[in-house]
Amino acid sequence: MSLIVQKFGGSSVADAASIRRVARRVVETRDAGNDVVVVVSAMGDTTDELIDLANEVAPKPPAREMDMLLTSGERISMSLLAMAVSAYGAPAQSFTGSQAGMITDGDHGAASLVEVNPERIRESLDQGNIAIVAGFQGVHRATKDITTLGRGGSDTTAVALAAALDADVCEIYSDVDGVFTADPRIAPKAHKLEEISSEEMLEMAANGAKILHLRCVEYARRFGVKLHVRSSFTHHEGTWVIPSPDDTTVSVHTQEIPLEQPLIAGIAHDRTQAKITVVGVPDRPGIASGIFRLLADAKVNVDMIVQNVSVSDEKTTDLSVTIPETQGDLAMSMLRAAEEKIGYASLEYNDQVGKLSLVGAGMKSNPGVSFTFFDALAEHDINIDMISTSEVRISVVTAADRLDEAVRAVHSAFGLDSQQDAAVYGGTGR
Amino acid sequence: MSLIVQKFGGSSVADAASIRRVARRVVETRDAGNDVVVVVSAMGDTTDELIDLANEVAPKPPAREMDMLLTSGERISMSLLAMAVSAYGAPAQSFTGSQAGMITDGDHGAASLVEVNPERIRESLDQGNIAIVAGFQGVHRATKDITTLGRGGSDTTAVALAAALDADVCEIYSDVDGVFTADPRIAPKAHKLEEISSEEMLEMAANGAKILHLRCVEYARRFGVKLHVRSSFTHHEGTWVIPSPDDTTVSVHTQEIPLEQPLIAGIAHDRTQAKITVVGVPDRPGIASGIFRLLADAKVNVDMIVQNVSVSDEKTTDLSVTIPETQGDLAMSMLRAAEEKIGYASLEYNDQVGKLSLVGAGMKSNPGVSFTFFDALAEHDINIDMISTSEVRISVVTAADRLDEAVRAVHSAFGLDSQQDAAVYGGTGR
Numbered sequence: 075m076s077l078i079v080q081k082f083g084g085s086s087v088a089d090a091a092s093i094r095r096v097a098r099r100v101v102e103t104r105d106a107g108n109d110v111v112v113v114v115s116a117m118g119d120t121t122d123e124l125i126d127l128a129n130e131v132a133p134k135p136p137a138r139e140m141d142m143l144l145t146s147g148e149r150i151s152m153s154l155l156a157m158a159v160s161a162y163g164a165p166a167q168s169f170t171g172s173q174a175g176m177i178t179d180g181d182h183g184a185a186s187l188v189e190v191n192p193e194r195i196r197e198s199l200d201q202g203n204i205a206i207v208a209g210f211q212g213v214h215r216a217t218k219d220i221t222t223l224g225r226g227g228s229d230t231t232a233v234a235l236a237a238a239l240d241a242d243v244c245e246i247y248s249d250v251d252g253v254f255t256a257d258p259r260i261a262p263k264a265h266k267l268e269e270i271s272s273e274e275m276l277e278m279a280a281n282g283a284k285i286l287h288l289r290c291v292e293y294a295r296r297f298g299v300k301l302h303v304r305s306s307f308t309h310h311e312g313t314w315v316i317p318s319p320d321d322t323t324v325s326v327h328t329q330e331i332p333l334e335q336p337l338i339a340g341i342a343h344d345r346t347q348a349k350i351t352v353v354g355v356p357d358r359p360g361i362a363s364g365i366f367r368l369l370a371d372a373k374v375n376v377d378m379i380v381q382n383v384s385v386s387d388e389k390t391t392d393l394s395v396t397i398p399e400t401q402g403d404l405a406m407s408m409l410r411a412a413e414e415k416i417g418y419a420s421l422e423y424n425d426q427v428g429k430l431s432l433v434g435a436g437m438k439s440n441p442g443v444s445f446t447f448f449d450a451l452a453e454h455d456i457n458i459d460m461i462s463t464s465e466v467r468i469s470v471v472t473a474a475d476r477l478d479e480a481v482r483a484v485h486s487a488f489g490l491d492s493q494q495d496a497a498v499y500g501g502t503g504r
Numbered sequence: 505m506s507l508i509v510q511k512f513g514g515s516s517v518a519d520a521a522s523i524r525r526v527a528r529r530v531v532e533t534r535d536a537g538n539d540v541v542v543v544v545s546a547m548g549d550t551t552d553e554l555i556d557l558a559n560e561v562a563p564k565p566p567a568r569e570m571d572m573l574l575t576s577g578e579r580i581s582m583s584l585l586a587m588a589v590s591a592y593g594a595p596a597q598s599f600t601g602s603q604a605g606m607i608t609d610g611d612h613g614a615a616s617l618v619e620v621n622p623e624r625i626r627e628s629l630d631q632g633n634i635a636i637v638a639g640f641q642g643v644h645r646a647t648k649d650i651t652t653l654g655r656g657g658s659d660t661t662a663v664a665l666a667a668a669l670d671a672d673v674c675e676i677y678s679d680v681d682g683v684f685t686a687d688p689r690i691a692p693k694a695h696k697l698e699e700i701s702s703e704e705m706l707e708m709a710a711n712g713a714k715i716l717h718l719r720c721v722e723y724a725r726r727f728g729v730k731l732h733v734r735s736s737f738t739h740h741e742g743t744w745v746i747p748s749p750d751d752t753t754v755s756v757h758t759q760e761i762p763l764e765q766p767l768i769a770g771i772a773h774d775r776t777q778a779k780i781t782v783v784g785v786p787d788r789p790g791i792a793s794g795i796f797r798l799l800a801d802a803k804v805n806v807d808m809i810v811q812n813v814s815v816s817d818e819k820t821t822d823l824s825v826t827i828p829e830t831q832g833d834l835a836m837s838m839l840r841a842a843e844e845k846i847g848y849a850s851l852e853y854n855d856q857v858g859k860l861s862l863v864g865a866g867m868k869s870n871p872g873v874s875f876t877f878f879d880a881l882a883e884h885d886i887n888i889d890m891i892s893t894s895e896v897r898i899s900v901v902t903a904a905d906r907l908d909e910a911v912r913a914v915h916s917a918f919g920l921d922s923q924q925d926a927a928v929y930g931g932t933g934r
């Protein structure tokens with residue numbers, strides 16, 4: 075008998091009919107001889123509606139109360155799902171995050187798990203129940219106040235429970251068939267991956283792929299949890315995200331990469347970034363770090379960094395960074411305020427940029443990857459603004475209006491195109 | 505400094521504007537120098553909407569899950585109210601029933617309080633907060649499952665907290681100005697009582713007055729909690745419900761009734777009963793008790809009982825009872841099934857009946873009350889079907905279409921009519 079954790083997002087439980095459909099699926103899984111733990115998000119737009127209500131009663135709702143409010147969303151979906159499961163003849167019990175032993179720190183709105191004690195879940199399973207757990211929520215050990223894990227927190231709940239219960243697999247259900255080689259809305263010939271390493275998935279998620287949250291993939295990788303990303307609308311196999319025992323030591327020299335390891339896993343893209351260039355920065359030690367400290371203090375998330383080589387006699391350089399577009403105003407005002415201290419010539423801001431990331435563990439040992447990548451972009455006359463690389467990823471920044479073409483060009487160049495369009499899989503690229 | 509518990513029902517927190525209005529009132533109470541604990545119901549029709557959702561996903565939702573579902577209603581209203589209170593500048597914290605220490609038995613849907621441990625509420629007050637508590641809910645000590653106290657449970661939560669915290673008063677807010685001498689929709693000259701004893705209030709509530717739930721009045725009486733029933737739409741004084749130290753010993757002989765004790769507190773009425781007459785029952789010991797055991801086993805709530813004197817040689821009698829109309833079918837089918845065993849001649853069922861109850865602690869020592877009462881009904885040619893009395897109450901059953909006239913006749917006969925119509929008080933008689 076296997077233990078399976080299944081996570082269903084808000085769109086999978088948006089109304090009574092959807093909840094009944096999920097319930098049937100859960101009961102099928104149990105009837106196939108498995109123990110089942112289900113993690114569920116709030117129904118459809120419930121969370122957004124509750125946030126709207128909060129803003130109607132208070133301009134700045136206290137974070138403790140916001141968490142208390144939002145956690146009612148999963149309380150509703152989980153109890154309804156437990157009822158629906160019972161109606162299909164399988165005993166079920168629902169549990170809040172607190173009841174399921176999701177112990178967090180006290181950072182309301184973005185709490186981190188500090189411990190998972192799923193005793194009540196184990197007991198409930200032992201009694202023959204399907205256990206249904208509220209995603210996204212926990213309880214602060216010290217104050218016993220209710221907390222939330224922030225956006226995407228339900229995935230984290232599912233993976234954390236799977237780890238604590240030593241589950242055989244953690245299934246993440248959505249309205250998409252799995253992880254694709256690229257967003258099928260942009261690259262119609264993208265195909266679904268049968269498998270991807272957690273290291274690759276981490277790079278995909280960190281660079282714009284929205285199907286799994288970065289935090290959940292990190293957690294799964296750290297605790298060796300096998301993820302199965304699949305659609306709640308079909309029974310097709312989705313994509314398995316396989317944790318490597320120790321990703322950092324994988325290399326061809328030790329034969330630890332399976333022979334069938336594909337060169338490239340896929341292409342992620344991201345339109346949510348903006349680029350800031352600080353022009354004419356004095357090329358002296360400490361100046362760059364001063365700029366980064368400034369941005370770090372303002373909690374601006376700097377992603378890519380490129381410093382031009384100092385070429386003139388002026389001993390100045392240009393420093394470009396990408397940051398989330400939503401933090402653009404903040405970052406620019408911080409930099410403007412520090413003009414005198416830094417001593418730059420000017421600031422440039424550009425939010426019409428896109429980022430493309432090619433991800434593949436196989437590229438570690440294949441020097442030809444870079445050539446194929448840049449050649450494909452050159453063939454299409456696509457200008458590259460910034461470059462950054464990791465062992466398993468190459469990212470470039472292009473003009474926003476060239477990004478889609480760039481994704482298609484690279485997808486083709488690496489032979490990722492399938493024979494048929496991805497649309498037939500039902501994938502929406504979410 | 506006083507400690508005041510304020511309870512607001514669902515209609516008082518039906519939307520964002522209402523919640524802000526309640527928040528202002530709560531903050532005013534605190535600004536007047538009081539410690540304030542607020543007990544709140546779910547917003548408007550939330551509970552009914554959640555019940556509808558439950559019925560959409562499961563024909564017979566398990567009671568444990570129904571409680572989990574319904575308790576999300578107060579979680580929403582309490583956190584929104586805490587936000588609104590904070591927005592008016594007063595620190596506030598909301599607490600679930602479980603967090604507030606409302607410990608119950610495991611009777612899901614109709615749990616009874618077995619203990620109240622409001623340590624967290626006390627701490628929160630000591631830290632200078634307004635504490636906002638979810639009404640209607642608690643936690644089962646043994647299983648740690650969430651429970652609800654049943655309909656009207658929020659009033660019980662408020663009174664139980666007031667008792668446990670030794671509050672100076674428990675204010676019950678609704679859209680009505682207080683307790684009236686009769687329902688102003690029926691008797692327009694009914695007037696608001698300034699004060700009523702908890703014994704009288706108990707009889708009013710038990711006999712159809714809907715402003716306070718019987719259980720809450722019983723609790724308040726038992727623990728000596730002073731209730732103040734008032735409107736959340738005005739600042740007028742409402743009606744004080746005063747617990748007598750020992751109601752059962754009050755008598756004129758020992759001068760324990762204050763001289764200003766009014767003869768009559770008010771008139772309650774009830775349209776929700778049906779009358780069953782078992783005709784031709786053998787007048788033998790054990791037969792009547794057999795009928796009552798039958799009804800008790802089916803959990804039918806028998807209210808009034810009248811057995812006619814056996815007059816004929818047949819040695820048979822007629823037995824009439826009133827029961828809730830909603831249990832009419834159940835009771836009739838139980839009786840039909842036992843026809844042979846009981847050996848009655850026939851069954852009569854009538855749901856076109858009304859019950860009128862005259863309540864007043866003063867009637868204990870005033871033999872003239874019965875005369876005035878029956879004379880008023882006779883004057884209006886109103887036929888009396890059944891009679892029952894307690895020390896402080898006379899109840900009669902009449903035809904349903906004569907009930908309103910009966911209420912007005914008795915109201916006038918006891919000099920309860922005010923100079924002006926009750927409508928000017930804004931009372932709706934709920």
